[in-house]
Amino acid sequence: MDNAVLTVLIAMLGGAIRVSTPFMFVALGETLTEKSGRINLGLEGNLVLGAMVAYATSYLTGNPWLGVLAAGVSGLFLGALHGYICKLPKVNDIAVGIAMMSFGTGLAFFFGKPFIQPQAPRLDAIPLGDWTGNPALAQALQVNPLFFVGIVLAIFMAWAFRNTRWGLIVRMTGDSAASARAMGVSVDLVRFLATAAGGFLAGIGGAFLSLYYPGIWNQGLSSGQGLMAVALVIFARWDPIRAIFAALFFGAAGAIGPSLQAVGITQGYYFFNAAPYILTLVIMIISAGSKTAAREVPGELSITK
């Protein structure tokens, strides 16, 4: 019995590392966008389109890293479109997010049809667990380089928000558009760039899905991960480092179902499939009432009002 518990725990650790990476990238992208005072609910579309573009590029060129780059560019395209449209007066950014979600997934399903069958070259992992001599642990510690890219990026973002001129401008635009304008900063431009860059990161998250884990492309590849990552940003209170921990937590939660299945507990598989959504909802309910969150929210953000 102890052995089974250990297996589940190791599988959850591996799952946390594997499943968390797309959450991480989407959440970091959304953090950047929301820090500038705008919300992009449509990152689910970036994630799915990024996954498809990465898979197709990797298949056609044979180079998965080129796929990662292409996925970022596709996300940049959707993000820039979102950023541009929201600049127009009387346009609701939440509604644009819903539209981008359906536009992005529509494009991905349309162009992705021929790539459902073929096998594309995948990203390689770094085996970090071979020294343990435990095959299960070694399997769990197969870590994709993008995982580390995400962590480094989060640390860099946290540092840049605090210590650079650009970081200050983004934060100021998010907290008070009026003071940003008084300083001679173009609010629309800052938000446009922050949304486009956020879209780029979300696209890379999609590349991880199709090129590493689960490592295939089909229409059911992402079921709401992009959306959950957006919810996770509120939970992480707009802090890149906390976003990483939140993503790891979500990864572990998402891995419960498959891990239990691996040791033969198949009952309630569908319930555990729903676990990440329920967890997200519970977290949203908790963080919505939190006074700390209310204090740290960027002042211009419409989501918490």
Next chain:
Amino acid sequence: MTVQTADNAAILARGGSSLQFLRLAEAIAIPAGAIVVSALLFALFLLVIGKDPIQFYSLVWTGGFGSSFSIQNSLQRAAPLILTGLAFAIPARIGLTMIGGEGALVLGGFASAAIAIPLVTNGVPPLVTLPIMALTGIITGGLWVGFTGWLKFARGVNETIASLLMSYIAIAIMNFFVEGALRDPASANKPSTLPIGDAYRIGPMPGTEVHWGLAAGIVLAVLLWVLMSRTTFGFAARMTGGNLRAARAQGLPVGWLMVICCMIAGGCAGLAGFFEVAAIHGQANASLVAGYGFTGILVAFLARQNPLAVVPVAILFGALAAAGGVIQRRMGMPDATILVLQGMLFVVLLVSDTFYGRIRFFQVKATGDRT
């Protein structure tokens, strides 16, 4: 102030109702313009990928409205879209962006199929069973979306994200039961609940092949239009949507208004699920997750959240869905083609929001030197 007076004078001079008329003309012309622009953009898209746009649009026409069969097919698909369109439009009037129609449809449909199992096996007559099924679907959907509305007003949870999460949870709940406790052992390839059987199916309306869901949708659209624009409840709801603080200051029960609007919305979507089960599939299974809830959002946006306008817009999208199959077969295009077209239309439609009040033709002119 002077502008206001001048405006009023102009309105009086032009017969009083001209402001209303211009508003209506604007509300029709701008979405119609958005449809034309996105159709042109999509034609460009087709040209780029080497397909014939003229063939595409003529297939949309013949597949959607070309024959009496295709018209019936379009109307059949419009029925759930009217209801899911209402499910987005009603909360939108009170200022909530609820996108959980898909989940309420799936769960409502599943609940009505589930309650039918004991009734059908015990031989309860269809005239009793069907109303119970419909009521179960409505109540399930209503409570499901109502809960999200309650979360919004009681805890301040963002309703857009929460409602979409609730949709994923609803689909997982249906899968849990359909692949487990309530699975009909005879459904080998596609796990489903026990079929309700032909005797319990809702037949077509007399003289047509379209099921009664269309009539229910149209009746509900009219009733909800009356409710939202001709009653105190509707006025209070619209006031809350327009200015939450003012509504609170007036002492309106804002929270209850929100929850009730959400329950109405969920009830509409749940009813759509009931009709999908009772008239189309005869059982609950993964086919319920057909995207009607998401298309309903676009329907409501195009109808500018007006319950009456939801009906013709839903028929338009029903035709588009009906033509999808023909386009797939005749032009060799993937089924996601319609999704791309809808996505483009959605984006263009939101861009068109920026033109309200900015096109001079639709503004009341104080000077009167131009119509």
